[in-house]
Amino acid sequence: PDKEPKKCAFSGCTAPESSSRFFLINEGKTAGGQDWSPLEGSTLCDKCYCRFKVHGRLDKRQRKTLSDYDKKCTYANCARPLKSRTYHVIDESTSAGGKDWKSLKGNILCDACYQRFLKKGTLEISRAPPSSPSKIRQACQAASSAP
Numbered sequence: 001p002d003k004e005p006k007k008c009a010f011s012g013c014t015a016p017e018s019s020s021r022f023f024l025i026n027e028g029k030t031a032g033g034q035d036w037s038p039l040e041g042s043t044l045c046d047k048c049y050c051r052f053k054v055h056g057r058l059d060k061r062q063r064k065t066l067s068d069y070d071k072k073c074t075y076a077n078c079a080r081p082l083k084s085r086t087y088h089v090i091d092e093s094t095s096a097g098g099k100d101w102k103s104l105k106g107n108i109l110c111d112a113c114y115q116r117f118l119k120k121g122t123l124e125i126s127r128a129p130p131s132s133p134s135k136i137r138q139a140c141q142a143a144s145s146a147p
Contacts, residue, residue, distance in 0.1 A: 008045035010058045019045030032056070033098020056095035066108065073110035075123050084110030 008016040023044050029036035032053035044052065052058055066087055073081035088094075088109045094101040097118040104117070117123050 006043060008048050009039075009042040010044060010048045012059055013045060013048050015047070016045060019047065021046040021049075023049045034095075054096060056098065057093070070108060072108065073113055074107045075109060075113045077123070077125070078110060078113055079125075080112070081110060084112065086111040086114075088114040 006017070006019075006022040008019065008022070010016070023046070025036050025039040025042050025044065027037075027040050029040070034052060034056045036052075039052070044058075048058055051060070066089070071082070071084075071087050073084065073087065075081070088111070090101055090104040090107045090109060092102075092105060094105075099117060099121050101117075104123075109117070109123075113123055116125070120126075
């Protein structure tokens with residue numbers, strides 16, 4: 001019997017039948033931290049699946065171009081606010097990584113700050129406090145003399 005050709009269900013897909021992989025969206029899918037429930041039962045091509053998994057939407061959003069004046073990270077504790085190659089405008093449609101970006105709406109983030117929030121859900125830099133060499137030496141001596 002002939003297999004029915006697979007086709008991407010997204011109407012805006014540029015190549016709905018030419019993907020090397022297709023994904024049937026099952027109930028309860030949580031990949032990428034996204035809400036897949038509106039797509040349950042649909043089939044997506046690899047490109048559309050990956051876009052939804054990462055960005056939480058199927059449509060390609062036009063990148064906003066920033067003037068040189070706007071190319072500055074607005075996070076107050078940014079270590080290098082003017083040194084990024086890429087800046088991200090956070091608006092009401094920002095949904096990457098399944099994070100809640102609402103508190104950052106209207107901000108411009110350098111790529112480092114954007115990636116930090118995308119991965120950790122916070123802009124705060126978490127660093128372990130530095131240990132002095134004498135404290136490390138004391139800890140090693142205590143550990144080696146323990147019974």
